[in-house]
Amino acid sequence: MIKSVSLVGAGNLATQLGLALKKAGIPLKQVYSRTEKSARELGELLECSYLTELENLKPSDLVIVSVKDDALHEVLKQIKTDAIVVHTGGSVPMDILAPYFKQFGVFYPLQTFSKKRNVSFGPIPICLEASSTAVYAELEKLGEKLSKHVQAVSSEERKTLHLAAVFTCNFVNHLYHLGDLLLEDKGLDFELLKPLIQETAQKVMTLKPKDAQTGPAVRFDESIINKHLNLLSDQPEMQKMYRMVSESIFHATKKK
Amino acid sequence: MIKSVSLVGAGNLATQLGLALKKAGIPLKQVYSRTEKSARELGELLECSYLTELENLKPSDLVIVSVKDDALHEVLKQIKTDAIVVHTGGSVPMDILAPYFKQFGVFYPLQTFSKKRNVSFGPIPICLEASSTAVYAELEKLGEKLSKHVQAVSSEERKTLHLAAVFTCNFVNHLYHLGDLLLEDKGLDFELLKPLIQETAQKVMTLKPKDAQTGPAVRFDESIINKHLNLLSDQPEMQKMYRMVSESIFHATKKK
Numbered sequence: 222m223i224k225s226v227s228l229v230g231a232g233n234l235a236t237q238l239g240l241a242l243k244k245a246g247i248p249l250k251q252v253y254s255r256t257e258k259s260a261r262e263l264g265e266l267l268e269c270s271y272l273t274e275l276e277n278l279k280p281s282d283l284v285i286v287s288v289k290d291d292a293l294h295e296v297l298k299q300i301k302t303d304a305i306v307v308h309t310g311g312s313v314p315m316d317i318l319a320p321y322f323k324q325f326g327v328f329y330p331l332q333t334f335s336k337k338r339n340v341s342f343g344p345i346p347i348c349l350e351a352s353s354t355a356v357y358a359e360l361e362k363l364g365e366k367l368s369k370h371v372q373a374v375s376s377e378e379r380k381t382l383h384l385a386a387v388f389t390c391n392f393v394n395h396l397y398h399l400g401d402l403l404l405e406d407k408g409l410d411f412e413l414l415k416p417l418i419q420e421t422a423q424k425v426m427t428l429k430p431k432d433a434q435t436g437p438a439v440r441f442d443e444s445i446i447n448k449h450l451n452l453l454s455d456q457p458e459m460q461k462m463y464r465m466v467s468e469s470i471f472h473a474t475k476k477k
Numbered sequence: 478m479i480k481s482v483s484l485v486g487a488g489n490l491a492t493q494l495g496l497a498l499k500k501a502g503i504p505l506k507q508v509y510s511r512t513e514k515s516a517r518e519l520g521e522l523l524e525c526s527y528l529t530e531l532e533n534l535k536p537s538d539l540v541i542v543s544v545k546d547d548a549l550h551e552v553l554k555q556i557k558t559d560a561i562v563v564h565t566g567g568s569v570p571m572d573i574l575a576p577y578f579k580q581f582g583v584f585y586p587l588q589t590f591s592k593k594r595n596v597s598f599g600p601i602p603i604c605l606e607a608s609s610t611a612v613y614a615e616l617e618k619l620g621e622k623l624s625k626h627v628q629a630v631s632s633e634e635r636k637t638l639h640l641a642a643v644f645t646c647n648f649v650n651h652l653y654h655l656g657d658l659l660l661e662d663k664g665l666d667f668e669l670l671k672p673l674i675q676e677t678a679q680k681v682m683t684l685k686p687k688d689a690q691t692g693p694a695v696r697f698d699e700s701i702i703n704k705h706l707n708l709l710s711d712q713p714e715m716q717k718m719y720r721m722v723s724e725s726i727f728h729a730t731k732k733k
Contacts, residue, residue: 233691289696289698290698290700290701291698291699291700311701312701312704312705331669331670331672331673332672332673332676333673333676333677333680333689333691333692334691335680335684335688335689335691338680338683338684338689340676344672345672346669346672377663378663378665380704380708381659381660381662381663381665381708382660382665382669382670383701383705384659384705384708384709385655385656385657385659385660385665385670386656386670386673386692387692387693387694387705387719388652388655388656388659388719389652389653389655389656389670389673389674389677390673390674390676390677390691390692391690391691391692391693391694391695391726392652392722392726393649393652393653393674393677393678394677394680394681394686394689394690394691395686395690395694395722395725395726395729396644396645396648396649396652397645397649397681397686397689398686398687398690398729399641399644399645399725400641400642400644400645400686401641401685401686401687403637403640403641403644404637404638404641406637407633407634407637409634409637409638409641411685411686413587413602413638414587414638414641414642414645415681415682416587416588416600416601416602416626417587417588417589417642417645417646418645418646418649418678418681418682419678419679419682420588420589420596420646421589421645421646421649421650421678422649422674422675422677422678422679423675423678424589424591424594424650425650425653425671425674426671426675427594428591428594429657429667430650430651430653430654430656430657431654431657432591433589433591433594433650433653434647434650434651434654435489435589435590435591435646435647435650436589436642436643436646436647437643437647438643438647438651439647440545442545442546442547443547444546444547445546445567445568445639448568448636449568449639449640449643452636452637452640453640458725458728461721462721462722462725463643463644465717465718465721466648466651466718469651469655469714469718470647470648470651472714473651473654
C-alpha cells in the first residue's frame, strides 16, 4: 500500500499531480527540483519539504519522476531507492527505468496541466504500466484514489495516445491562439469565439469528429476558401496552414 | 416589428435558426429549398409550409437567406419582396443584397451548426448589419429574442470573424478527427481523449490561448518531437502538418 510519495520534478504535471494526491489524502514526503525557486514554491504549495539535491531524497513508498524527457537519464541515475519508481512521460517507454530500479512503472494522466489552473482528476484517464503485477496493483490502488478511469496502457499504445493528445490539445490550442491573433489585429474581442470553441469541443462528446465537421472546406466552398486565402495574403505562414488543413479536410471528406 | 419569417435554404444554419425562432415564438411562414426532400423535411420539422420555387414565396416581415455562397446570386434574383431580406454568410458583404432589395441586412450567428444537434442560442453572438437604422432596430429586436449577445459587426469585421471561426472550429474539429484516426489505427478508444479535449477548450475560457499552451513544441522538447515525426513516417500528410504546426508554436512562443 502506497502511503507516502516523493515528487521529482516541479513542472505543470508534477504540480497538479501533487495537488491531487494531497487532496486525496496521500501525503507528499518531499519534492525535488533542480532549481531552489521552483522546489521551494512547490514544497510550500504541497506543504512538504523540498530539495535540490537528489542524494538527499528520503525513503518513501513511491517516487514519481516528472521531468523533461531530455533530463530523465541524468535524474534517474541519481535516485537510489528500493521503492517503486514511476515516470509520467507519454512518449518514454517504461523500460527506460529497468537499469536503475527493481520496481517500476508508468503513471500517465492524459490531460493538459498548467501550474495555475487546478483540474479535477476524477474524469482524467490514468494510463498505467508496471514492471510486475504486484507493482501494477499498487499503482492501480493509488490511481483509483484520484480518478474513475484507471487503465492499463502499453508503452506502444501510450506513444500513440501522446501523439493524438498533441494534435487534439496542443495543436488545437495553437489554433485558438491564431484565432485570437486574427481578431486582435482587427480590434475584435476573443470573447466572440468562446461559445464556438465550447460547442466545437462539446459536439465531439456525442458525434464522431468527421460527422461533426462544418465550414467551407467540408462543403467544397471554393469561393469562401479563396476569400480566406486572400485575407491571409500578408501572413504567408497562416495562409500555408489554411491551405494544408483545408486540403486535409477535403481528403478526409472524400474518404467518408 | 418582425412577426413572421420566411427561410430560404434548408442547411445546417437554416435548420437550427428556424428551430430557435420557432422556440422563441416567432412563426415560420414557409421554408424554401431547391430540393423537394430537404424543403419537406425542414417544413415538417418547423411545422410550416415549404416550397421549391421561389416565385411561390408568400409575403412575410423578414426573409432569411441561408444558402451556399455560390448559389446566392441565383437565389436573390428570384426573390421579389418589399420585406427585409438578410443573409447569414460570414464572408459575404452586406452590399451584395443592395441591387435586389430596399431593406436588407446581415444576421450572422457565430456558431457551428449541424442539422441533428440542437443548440441553445442564448450565448451565441449574433452579428448584425443593416441597410438603415430602422432595419437594424428590427433585426436587433429579433436577435434579442434569441440571444443575449447581439451586436453590430461590419462586413469587414465579419470576414475576419469568419476566418477566425474556421481556424478555431473547423480546423480544430479536423484535428479531433486526426486524433481519432490515430487512435482507431491502434484499436484505442476516442473516449480517452474526451477529458483532454474538454479541458483544452475550457482553459481558454479564462486563460489567453498563448498562456494555456503546453506540450513538446512550447517546451522545445526536440526529443519528443522527433519521436512523433518518426511515428508519423507512414503518414506524410500528417507528418507535414505536425512539423508545420510545431514550428508555428515555436515562433509564437519566441514572440511572447
